[in-house]
Amino acid sequence: MAKSTIANKHSSAIYANGAIKPSRLRRLIPASLTRRWSRWISKRLPPQKQITLSHKGIFILPSGFGLMWIGLIVLLYLFGTNYQNNLVIGLSLLLASVFHTCIIYSYKNLAGLTFNAVTPPQGYAGDNMPFPIMLTGHTRQHNPDTTHQQICLQFSYQRHVRVKQMHEQTIATVPFEHPTRGKLNPGRIKVSSYFPLGLCRAWSYVDLDIHHVIFAKPEMCDIELSSHISDNDNPNDHGKLRPGVDDYKGLRTYKPGESLKHVAWKQWAQDKGMLSKEFAEPEGLPVWLTLANTSGNNIEHQLSKLAWQVDKLSQTQQMFGLILDDHIINQQTGEAHRVACHTAIATYHAPTNMNPDFNPSNVATQSAGESS
Numbered sequence: 001m002a003k004s005t006i007a008n009k010h011s012s013a014i015y016a017n018g019a020i021k022p023s024r025l026r027r028l029i030p031a032s033l034t035r036r037w038s039r040w041i042s043k044r045l046p047p048q049k050q051i052t053l054s055h056k057g058i059f060i061l062p063s064g065f066g067l068m069w070i071g072l073i074v075l076l077y078l079f080g081t082n083y084q085n086n087l088v089i090g091l092s093l094l095l096a097s098v099f100h101t102c103i104i105y106s107y108k109n110l111a112g113l114t115f116n117a118v119t120p121p122q123g124y125a126g127d128n129m130p131f132p133i134m135l136t137g138h139t140r141q142h143n144p145d146t147t148h149q150q151i152c153l154q155f156s157y158q159r160h161v162r163v164k165q166m167h168e169q170t171i172a173t174v175p176f177e178h179p180t181r182g183k184l185n186p187g188r189i190k191v192s193s194y195f196p197l198g199l200c201r202a203w204s205y206v207d208l209d210i211h212h213v214i215f216a217k218p219e220m221c222d223i224e225l226s227s228h229i230s231d232n233d234n235p236n237d238h239g240k241l242r243p244g245v246d247d248y249k250g251l252r253t254y255k256p257g258e259s260l261k262h263v264a265w266k267q268w269a270q271d272k273g274m275l276s277k278e279f280a281e282p283e284g285l286p287v288w289l290t291l292a293n294t295s296g297n298n299i300e301h302q303l304s305k306l307a308w309q310v311d312k313l314s315q316t317q318q319m320f321g322l323i324l325d326d327h328i329i330n331q332q333t334g335e336a337h338r339v340a341c342h343t344a345i346a347t348y349h350a351p352t353n354m355n356p357d358f359n360p361s362n363v364a365t366q367s368a369g370e371s372s
Contacts, residue, residue, distance in 0.1 A: 041205050044056070045057050045204075045205050045206070045207065046207070047207040047208070047209035048208070049117065049208060051207075051208065052115075054111060055111070057204045058110050059203055060106055060202045061201055066099065066102075069099055070099065073095045073096050073099070076088050076091055077089060077092040098199075102197050102199040103200055105195065106196070106200040106202040109150075110191065112138050114136040114137075115133055115135060115136075116133070117131070117132075117134070117209075117210050118132040119132075122342075123214050124215050124218070125180055125217045126178055127217070128178070129177075129179050129184070129212070129214065130176075131174045131175075131176060131186060132172070132173050132174075133172050133174055133189065133208070134170075134171055135170045135171070135172055137166050137167075148163075149164065149166065149193075149195050149196075150163075150164060151163045151192075152190075152191070152193065153174050153189050154189065155174060155175075155176055155186045155187060158177060159177065160174075161173065161174055161175070180214065182213070183211060183213055183350070184211070184212050184214050185211055186212075188205045188207045189207070189208070190206075213347065214346060215346045216303045216342070216345050216346055217304055218307040218311055219308050221305040221308055223312060223313065224294055224309070225287040226287065226293050253274075264276065287319070287321070288320065288322070288331075289306055289309055289321070289341075291303075291306065291325065292323075294306055294309075306322075307342060310342060314335070314338040324345070324348050
């Protein structure tokens with residue numbers, strides 16, 4: 001399995017949030033017609049975890065170069081018939097056969113491609129979010145390369161990536177720029193190609209039913225922990241872990257001389273080496289990160305500070321809990337606890353971000369407001 005060669009699309013027509021402006025021709029299409037087309041595509045090509053392209057979902061039309069090619073064919077044919085020149089008529093028929101052959105190869109270039117979504121990495125609001133997509137094609141005999149070439153993939157109003165030459169399994173990373181905090185559904189992926197001669201444009205839409213949580217962007221601040229502290233307690237000792245026998249903390253490398261009852265035999269049977277189970281217990285009173293005690297100019301500012309504190313406390317392996325109004329996450333530590341806290345912060349009063357509902361006019365209004 002090899003990763004594809006990726007080439008980003010460069011364009012100066014970009015909104016402030018990173019989305020690409022639609023072309024002038026596309027902006028002339030009525031919004032009602034666009035919605036009807038989207039509904040028809042959703043019924044014809046519904047969301048699935050795995051999609052294989054076939055004649056049902058592949059569309060082919062002449063490109064701009066292809067329209068000029070057709071015009072040249074018509075012009076040569078009229079010229080040949082008018083002057084009774086068989087050589088010119090033969091040339092026009094030859095060009096027509098080349099165009100017809102390109103239609104067939106344009107279809108074969110996309111037909112049989114299988115798409116699967118790969119689990120994306122953790123993403124933060126405002127950053128570029130990569131979505132890895134697994135492409136599987138048919139290989140030639142005794143050749144690792146497939147017949148699929150020059151394939152572009154992009155989310156709606158986003159930059160595209162180009163897969164120049166596919167292997168049997170290829171991972172293409174499709175970018176989604178500047179997502180907002182919350183649950184993200186990037187929508188359909190447009191798959192297109194001008195292979196082989198650029199005379200025809202073949203394309204399809206692939207909806208892999210991708211849903212991902214975008215974490216709040218961390219902002220450096222002071223750690224603000226709350227707990228019930230008496231006069232004799234040291235606040236710096238609360239929430240820390242010390243060796244114990246109560247709670248399972250994780251695995252570490254086995255040290256010679258340690259008790260064999262702490263050895264993780266299951267991992268040893270899986271050829272992961274000798275590992276020891278590590279236990280710990282909290283020291284002092286439990287501590288909490290709370291939205292109410294976090295200062296900020298607005299709710300997004302407060303959540304960004306909470307996100308940074310979650311990362312910082314997790315790095316130091318300090319035990320803490322999180323309180324967001326009525327939503328409470330009990331004190332714990334570790335990577336799973338960090339992700340749970342980030343997920344709660346990201347989804348706090350945040351609507352689902354649906355890319356298919358993207359409205360260029362709204363973005364243009366926001367961009368004008370920011371520039372003023």
